[in-house]
Amino acid sequence: MTASHPTPLTDDPDWWRSAVVYQVYVRSFADANGDGVGDLAGIRQHLPYLRDLGVDALWLTPFYTSPMIDGGYDVADYRDVDPSFGTLTDFDAMIGDAHSLGLRIIVDLVPNHTSSAHPWFVAALAAGPGSPERARYLFTEGRGEHGELPPNDWESIFGGPAWTRVEDGQWYLHLFDPAQPDLDWRNPEVRAEFEDILRFWLDRGVDGFRIDVAHGMIKAEGLPDVGFSTMTTGRRQVELLGKGRLPYFDQDEVHEIYRAWRPILDSYPGGRMAVAEAWAETPQRLARYIGPNELHQAFNFDFLDATWSAESFRKVIDTALAEAAIVGAPTTWVLSNHDKQRHVTRYGDGPDGLRRARAAALLMLALPGCAYVYQGEELGLPEVLDLPDELRQDPAFRRTGESRDGCRVPIPWGGDLPPYGFGPQACELSWLPAPATWAALSVAAQTGVPGSTLELYRDALRIRRTHPALASEGAGISWLEAEPGLLAFSRTAGGSELTCVVNISGVPAHVAGYGEPVVASEPLAGTGDGHLLPVDSAAWFERR
Known part of the structure; x- marks a missing residue:
């Protein structure tokens, strides 16, 4: 059954409080030009599918100009579209169609770091130590007699040291890949640049932003050691994420940035919003990102991490609702995303995992607040665990052996053979291969089939939208x-x-x-x- 949607877009400033947001991993959603990579035109073609699914908004992963070292999270130009995804004209056409269908668009903003191909970083390498160009990033001298050792013991989230040395002897910080140098957010020029970037996309009509690494832009003064590292203890620093304090995450000064951003968002009509991808050591510290003077939402990753038990879900739900009440904003619920193993597989894989994933979907969609659905979960897609190593593109795989590629395989639209309608008719190109077992999971195979996972989501989303007890946030x-x-x-x-x-x-x-x-x-x-x-x-x- 088709979900009812307001058409054209309503001007409700509180739409985000109870919305269902569908995450589009742009490279893997739909390929309109047949080059094997998803694009904006492909999204545009399938907007009616998303309207009929019953979601309220789409969150698009980065589509900006990028060398694609980290799937677009290494941005070289924040005001343009990468040619592999299309053009700004394609973006404008897509957002126009989305709005006409009652769908809002949230775009991913990556403020913690740029690409090493960004003109700022290229200029910083050329300008040398002490220059204004280097002051936009975190360059510093190394330790040791000749500066040959990294400035501190910080580790990359992707594994290995978080510092790389350049030819003139200085080191620069990259909390992720070396191709993703961290910006220095104590630099006023950096802050002004991103405020202008916000306005650029707001002027083009975007309805919100997902803030990547929202907890990471400010580093502790003096760049102090963490005090342990993989080399000395065998424990990776990333294990403290969301559990303890790190000198490069969740520093108090980061809230100054969001207090400057909120008036910009509020100056545009229609309830422009921002949601933080933030990790903090306590729910109380995470709640600080949310409020009338900062961001509208923060992802509730505890729900994603809950084990398959009534006790675990009950504890996570109670905690999240209590914190939401304190800050006066609705919580968010998420079961999967582009960085985590798909929950069908986390819950046991095979028939058991699928049954549990379907039940978890009804649990999530019955809760008050905002729900985020990752593309393909409405089809019951599992994690692809057997991708050949040579095809994996996640930069973390080369450093740790861990890979997020298995949840990023292009979704199946129809047909009996891979890539199942991902591209134009008869096109066999796909940047990652889909399993031979996915024919039965495609949109075409599940549409109109009573009891299919797709129809379960359509039914649940329709009821959520129209039933008084679910449609009311209160x-x-x-x-x-x-x-x-x-x-x-x-x-x-x-x-x-x-x-x-x-x-x-x-x-x-x-x-x-x-x-x-x-x-x-x-x-x-x-x-x-x-x-x-x-x-x-x-x-x-x-x-x-």
């Missing part, structure tokens, strides 16, 4: 008494009540007293007011 949750291993909560608004029940107990569960089922991740047995909820499944029940 309808918080009330936990209900349930058997061990079951999660049950209700939401009530406008005289209607909707209850979500998830069975994580390991045995089928009898549920009664919640009303009639309106959607279920697996077929329910029983009639009337009593139903048998299968193992690893979820259902929504309605009572008016």
